Amino acid sequence: xxxxxxxxxxxxxxxxxxxxxxxxxxxxxxxxxxxxxxxxxxxxxxxxxxxxxxxxxxxxxxxxxxxxxxxxxxxxxxxxxxxxxxxxxxxxxxxxxxxxxxxxxxxxxxxxxxxxxxxxxxxxxxxxxxxxxxxxxxxxxxxxxxxxx
Amino acid sequence: xxxxxxxxxxxxxxxxxxxxxxxxxxxxxxxxxxxxxxxxxxxxxxxxxxxxxxxxxxxxxxxxxxxxxxxxxxxxxxxxxxxxxxxxxxxxxxxxxxxxxxxxxxxxxxxxxxxxxxxxxxxxxxxxxxxxxxxxxxxxxxxxxxxxxxxxxxxxxxxxxxxxxxxxxxxxxxxxxxxxxxxxxxxxxxxxxxxxxxxxxxxxxxxxxxxxxxxxxxxxxxxxxxxxxxxxxxxxxxxxxxxxxxxxxxxxxxxxxxxxxxxxxxxxxxxxxxxxxxxxxxxxxxxxxxxxxxxxxxxxxxxxxxxxxxxxxxxxxxxxxxxxxxxxxxxxxxxxxxxxxxxxxxxxxxxxxxxxxxxxxxxxxxxxxxxxxxxxxxxxxxxxxxxxxxxxxxxxxxxxxxxxxxxxxxxxxxxxxxxxxxxxxxxxxxxxxxxxxxxxxxxxxxxxxxxxxxxxxxxxxxxxxxxxxxxxxxxxxxxxxxxxxxxxxxxxxxxxxxxxxxxxxxxxxxxxxxxxxxxxxxxxxxxxxxxxxxxxxxxxxxxxxxxxxxxxxxxxxxxxxxxxxxxxxxxxxxxxxxxxxxxxxxxxxxxxxxxxxxxxxxxxxxxxxxxxxxxxxxxxxxxxxxxxxxxxxxxxxxxxxxxxxxxxxxxxxxxxxxxxx
Numbered sequence: 085x086x087x088x089x090x091x092x093x094x095x096x097x098x099x100x101x102x103x104x105x106x107x108x109x110x111x112x113x114x115x116x117x118x119x120x121x122x123x124x125x126x127x128x129x130x131x132x133x134x135x136x137x138x139x140x141x142x143x144x145x146x147x148x149x150x151x152x153x154x155x156x157x158x159x160x161x162x163x164x165x166x167x168x169x170x171x172x173x174x175x176x177x178x179x180x181x182x183x184x185x186x187x188x189x190x191x192x193x194x195x196x197x198x199x200x201x202x203x204x205x206x207x208x209x210x211x212x213x214x215x216x217x218x219x220x221x222x223x224x225x226x227x228x229x230x231x232x233x
Numbered sequence: 234x235x236x237x238x239x240x241x242x243x244x245x246x247x248x249x250x251x252x253x254x255x256x257x258x259x260x261x262x263x264x265x266x267x268x269x270x271x272x273x274x275x276x277x278x279x280x281x282x283x284x285x286x287x288x289x290x291x292x293x294x295x296x297x298x299x300x301x302x303x304x305x306x307x308x309x310x311x312x313x314x315x316x317x318x319x320x321x322x323x324x325x326x327x328x329x330x331x332x333x334x335x336x337x338x339x340x341x342x343x344x345x346x347x348x349x350x351x352x353x354x355x356x357x358x359x360x361x362x363x364x365x366x367x368x369x370x371x372x373x374x375x376x377x378x379x380x381x382x383x384x385x386x387x388x389x390x391x392x393x394x395x396x397x398x399x400x401x402x403x404x405x406x407x408x409x410x411x412x413x414x415x416x417x418x419x420x421x422x423x424x425x426x427x428x429x430x431x432x433x434x435x436x437x438x439x440x441x442x443x444x445x446x447x448x449x450x451x452x453x454x455x456x457x458x459x460x461x462x463x464x465x466x467x468x469x470x471x472x473x474x475x476x477x478x479x480x481x482x483x484x485x486x487x488x489x490x491x492x493x494x495x496x497x498x499x500x501x502x503x504x505x506x507x508x509x510x511x512x513x514x515x516x517x518x519x520x521x522x523x524x525x526x527x528x529x530x531x532x533x534x535x536x537x538x539x540x541x542x543x544x545x546x547x548x549x550x551x552x553x554x555x556x557x558x559x560x561x562x563x564x565x566x567x568x569x570x571x572x573x574x575x576x577x578x579x580x581x582x583x584x585x586x587x588x589x590x591x592x593x594x595x596x597x598x599x600x601x602x603x604x605x606x607x608x609x610x611x612x613x614x615x616x617x618x619x620x621x622x623x624x625x626x627x628x629x630x631x632x633x634x635x636x637x638x639x640x641x642x643x644x645x646x647x648x649x650x651x652x653x654x655x656x657x658x659x660x661x662x663x664x665x666x667x668x669x670x671x672x673x674x675x676x677x678x679x680x681x682x683x684x685x686x687x688x689x690x691x692x693x694x695x696x697x698x699x700x701x702x703x704x705x706x707x708x709x710x711x712x713x714x715x716x717x718x719x720x721x722x723x724x725x726x727x728x729x730x731x732x733x734x735x736x737x738x739x740x741x742x743x744x745x746x747x748x749x750x751x752x753x754x755x756x757x758x759x760x761x762x763x764x765x766x767x768x769x770x771x772x773x774x775x776x777x778x779x780x781x782x783x784x785x786x787x788x789x790x791x792x793x794x795x796x797x798x799x800x801x802x803x804x805x806x807x808x809x810x811x812x813x814x815x816x817x818x819x820x821x822x823x824x825x826x827x828x829x830x831x832x833x834x835x836x837x838x839x840x841x842x843x844x845x846x847x848x849x850x851x852x853x854x855x856x857x858x859x860x861x862x863x864x865x866x867x868x869x870x871x872x873x874x875x876x877x878x879x880x881x882x883x884x885x886x887x888x889x890x891x892x893x894x
Contacts, residue, residue, distance in 0.1 A: 094577065102593065109597045109626050113604075116622035120615035138617060154754035154835040155843055175468065175752045175832040175845050178813040189619075215615050 118189060122219035123166040131192065139168055139198055140187035140216040141223075148182055161186060161198075163223035172200040185216035236301050236380040239289025243330075243380075246282035246337070247370040249275050253340075253363030257356035258428070269356035276344040276359050279366065280337040287321075287334045290379050294321045300386040303327060303379045309392035309809045311780035319403050320393045325527050326379035328406065332523060333369045335407070335414040336362065343418060343443070350439060357425035358418075365417055368550045376543045392780065392809030401461030409454025409481055413519040415447020416488060420516035423509045424558060427565040432505050437498035440512070442870040444495060445726075448488045449866025455481050456859040467815035467830040469750060469847040471855070474623040476531050479602040480522035483595055487515040490591040493584050501646055503581055506566040507588070513562060517555045524551065530606065576648035583641040587634050594630040598623065628682075635689045635738065638731055639665075639696035643703070657703070661695035676747060686742025693735035697728050726869025730862045737858025743851035750848070752832060756841040764848040766827060767791045772840050773831075781805040783816070786842065788829050790820065802844075804831045823857075825850045 120138045121131040131137055139161055147160035156173045159182075170188050180186060180203060190200035253275035260268025290303070294317045299305040307324045308317050322331035340362045347355045373379070396402075422440035426432045458481065463471040472478065491511040498508045524547045525531055575581040601618040608616055639661070644654055669688025673680040701717075704724060710716035753761050755770035762768070771787040783803040790798045800818035807814065817830035825848060832843030 098589070102589070105590075105593045105630065108629070109593075109600070112622055112625040113597075113600060113618070116619060116625065118617045118619055120617070138615075150835065154841065155752055175830075175843055178467075178815055218615055 120187075120215045120218070122222050123161055123163045123168045124219075124223055126168050126192070126198070127166040133192060136189060136191050136201070138187055138189045138215060139170075139219075140185070141168075141219045142216065143180070143182050143184060143186050145182050161188065163219040165223040168198050169196070170198045170200050172203050174203075176203055185220075187215050235289050235292050236298070236382065239286040239293075240374075240378065240380040242282045242286040242289065243370060243374055246279050246286065246333075247367065247374065249279040249282065250363045250366040250370055253279060254360050254367055255363075257363075258360035261353040261356040261360070261429070264353075266352060269352050272356045272359035272363075273344045275363065276337075276340045279363075280341040283330075283334050283337040287330055290327060290330060291318060291321050293380075294318065297390070299388070299390055300382050300384070301379075302381045302383040305383055305387045305390045307390065307393055309390040309780060311808060312390075312393060312398075313779050315400075315403065316393055316398050319397070319406075322406050323393055323397055324379070325529070326373070326377045328527055329369060329373050329377055330379050331406070332410055332414060333366060333373065335410045336366055336369065336417060339411075339414055339418055340366070343421075353429065354425060354431075354439070357428055358421045361421035361424045362417060365421075365554070368554070372543075372546050372550065376546055390809065392807060395781070395805065395807045395810065395812050395814045396465055399461060399465050401457055401464060405454060405457035405461055407454075408450055408457055412447050412449075412451020412454050412488075413481075413484060413523060415443065415450055416484060416512075416516040416519045418443040418447065419491065419512040420558070423512035424561065427509065427558075427561050430565060430568065432509065432569050434499055434502050437495050437505075437508065438875065441492070441495045441499055442872075442875045444488070444512070445492050445866050445870040448485070448492050449863045449870070451481070451485050451488060452859060452866065453863045455485055456856060456863075460856055463852070464817060464819065467817045468845065469748075469817075469828050469830075469849060471744075471852070474601070474620045476602050476606075477526050479598050480525045483598055483602070484515050484518040484522055486591055486595040486598070487511060487518050490588045490595075491515050494588055497581050497584050501575070501581060503575065504585070505569045506562075509566065509569075510562065511588075513555075513558045517551075517558075520551060520554060525602075574647070578644065578651050578654075579648045580641060580644045580646045583637050583644055587637055587641065590630060590634045594627055594634075597626045597630065601626075632685060632689065635693065635734070638734065639692045642700050642727065642731070643696065658696065658699060661692065661699055665689075665692035665695060673746075680746055683742055683746045686738055686746070690735045690739040690742065693731055693738070697732045697735070700728055721872055721874070722868050723872035723874070726865045726867070726872070728865070729868060730865030733858040733861025733863075733865060735858070736861060737855050740851045740854025740856075740858060744849055744855070748847065748849050748852075750845065752843055752845040754835055754841055755844045756836075756839050761844075761846060763846055764825075764850075765792060766797075766848070768829065768844075768846050770842070770844060773842065776803070778805065780809065781807045781814075784831070784834070786818075786829070786831050786844070788818070788844070790827060798827075800827070800829045802829045802831045804834075821853055823853055826852050 118136055118138055119132075120140065123139060123141050125131060126139055131139070141161045141163040144160040144162045144167060147158075149158045150156070151158070155175075156171065157176065158169065158171050160167045160169050162168075170190075171193070172188065172190075187204045188198060188200040189202040189204070190198055193199040253272055256268045257270075257272035257275075260266070260271070292298075293301045293304050294308055295314060297304070297308065297310050297317070299308075303324055303326050304320075307327070308320045312320065321327050340359060343358060343362065344355075347358070350358075419440050422436065422443070426436045455478075458478065459471045462473070462478075463469065491508065491514075494504050494508045494511050497504045528543060528547055530544075601622055605616050605618055608614060640654065640658065643657060665688050668691050669684045669686075672687045673683040676683070704720055705713070705716050708716040708719050710719050749763055751761065751763065755761065757770060757772040760767050760769040767790070769789040769791065771789055773784045773786045776783045776785040783805040786800075786802045786804075788800045788802065789796050790800060798820050800820060802818040803816040805814045805816055806812070815830050815832075817828055819826050819828040828847035828849055830845045830847075832845060835841040835843055
């Protein structure tokens with residue numbers, strides 16, 4: 085009887101510990117999910133204020149501007165329907181180019197400018213970042229529906 | 234002609250795999266020795282033909298046969314020969330063939346080094362490995378044939394991805410695959426034991442060295458991948474919690490839990506069902522990892538849609554392997570008799586604690602890796618789970634495991650006295666707490682994460698020393714050295730791996746808390762300072778590589794007015810793809826790496842560049858620690874008790890089983 089009680093105690097404690105772990109993991113998970121929005125969605129006000137998210141599309145031709153310090157870069161991300169100005173300070177990935185796909189992570193700053201903390205590009209030139217491709221696709225679909233209507 | 238020969242060899246290998254899978258297992262079930270004995274020759278033959286097929290592919294790459302689609306897509310006439318060789322396993326098709334080759338190699342190894350195993354066990358183990366091989370060979374031949382030809386023949390190839398043109402990438406994939414596929418042996422042993430119903434300490438003893446070797450290879454593969462990312466991606470990071478990394482890390486965590494659980498099963502006959510489940514898990518995660526990385530699903534879940542046959546095959550294969558083994562498990566596991574009583578403070582209990590927390594950590598990584606894919610596949614939007622999640626979850630979960638690592642090896646099996654163990658470890662604990670707390674003050678002021686890291690590293694290292702001191706008391710020998718040499722390799726291996734972990738934690742702690750980096754605009758002659766070093770930019774020169782052109786920067790590093798080194802970071806443009814790439818330059822030493830990479834040219838007239846400079850203290854301790862873990866794994870697997878005692882025990886057990894039946 086006594087050893088059985090002990091066993092139940094041990095199992096109960098184990099389960100309680102596991103429950104605490106699961107709760108902590110799910111909480112951290114919820115807090116650190118980064119959602120993706122296309123420029124159209126950001127312009128429509130769907131993106132959150134004061135929380136990090138990702139925006140992606142193409143770097144608009146002729147939009148890359150370097151500040152005088154040489155390190156701060158401004159560029160415009162477009163999904164061909166809408167555009168978002170982005171500012172970023174730091175080194176850019178090798179495959180960052182005008183007319184190419186890009187994904188930036190950061191938050192909305194003053195005046196609708198997206199302040200990026202990270203700019204991502206894929207490791208291979210043949211691949212568009214999937215999120216950027218998605219944004220372009222969505223915009224193309226949206227435009228098509230506008231035309232057919 | 235040669236590619237067709239390769240294709241033909243693959244078909245013969247498939248037929249041999251079917252032979253190896255069907256007859257020996259049938260023979261083992263019906264007790265026909267002739268059929269069981271087919272397993273070994275089939276395994277030898279399969280290895281021969283898969284190797285032949287692989288050589289054919291390799292030949293096509295080396296001689297630049299661009300009529301083969303796979304070669305044209307992934308190689309280039311100007312590519313140096315060594316990268317043409319590695320390109321043979323760089324693509325989806327080539328890597329799958331390589332996977333099968335490694336599987337055939339492990340199968341051959343089992344066939345050769347299993348003389349002491351009972352015939353029916355060998356038949357079943359090789360049979361299960363044959364089944365896995367059937368799946369992969371069929372996948373290769375039906376959906377991903379590396380030998381397909383192309384017409385018209387392209388003039389030249391598309392080149393290999395420049396990022397992969399690095400010698401870290403030459404050895405990373407083979408080592409990683411040796412690890413992944415090595416868990417197939419543990420899996421096959423587990424399935425064979427489930428089929429036969431003979432799940433005893435002898436079974437654990439047979440599968441233990443194989444599992445440990447696979448684990449050591451996987452560790453090496455992961456570390457090489459991390460080392461490659463650090464040197465090649467150009468921004469000084471070494472672990473990104475990227476899905477491709479997680480894909481190899483998850484089987485590693487399961488494998489780590491497995492080798493510890495196997496220890497309990499071998500020594501005490503306990504945790505049998507749990508150990509088997511871990512063996513199934515480790516290999517299932519290896520399969521999942523292979524497919525996650527190799528199917529293109531990570532760059533887009535819609536990769537499946539572009540080639541539905543591949544997607545359907547992969548999912549079907551995963552369902553058959555994972556589902557089938559779980560059904561077998563559910564059917565057989567309840568019949569296992571678990572032996573060995575133990576109290577809550579015993580080595581068994583501590584290892585159980587280690588296993589539970591490791592699996593919780595595994596679950597958290599799995600969630601963060603698969604959930605975004607799941608959401609995307611469901612069309613519910615795009616999300617990403619970044620390093621903050623993994624760091625917030627993984628570090629707190631691992632801390633208790635690492636603390637237990639310092640206690641477990643000093644606790645006796647079955648049960649021990651807590652006050653007794655505490656008194657043996659009290660000095661180690663006191664020293665670890667004191668240094669962990671004080672060390673950050675001497676560096677940069679109070680820092681709880683650094684304190685935790687230093688404490689764990691010193692705690693584990695001291696516990697290793699205490700273990701050695703205690704073991705030496707009971708070891709035979711004239712002097713200290715001969716007594717050290719008399720300790721079993723299993724003990725050496727475990728302690729070395731644990732010590733490696735301590736070194737690795739120290740490295741991670743220092744580099745994560747005390748590294749510095751900055752990106753600055755540098756004109757010719759301008760300088761920047763970091764950690765007492767002065768980095769002076771001396772401009773750049775043009776430089777031609779075999780298949781690229783590069784701007785090669787000249788950065789002088791000086792300290793106290795003396796010039797110490799000249800570093801040459803490069804910005805390359807690859808000829809075939811036109812793809813730019815940053816090649817960082819680094820000066821390593823045991824205490825720190827100096828790391829310089831070129832950003833973009835900022836001004837053609839003044840020759841100014843954006844230059845990133847990194848100071849990475851203790852980073853080489855990570856690679857050193859991991860290397861010790863790998864060596865520890867190989868040492869433990871080489872322990873002579875696996876070679877000597879197996880026969881007598883096996884005979885004894887076989888006798889018992891026969892009586893029982």
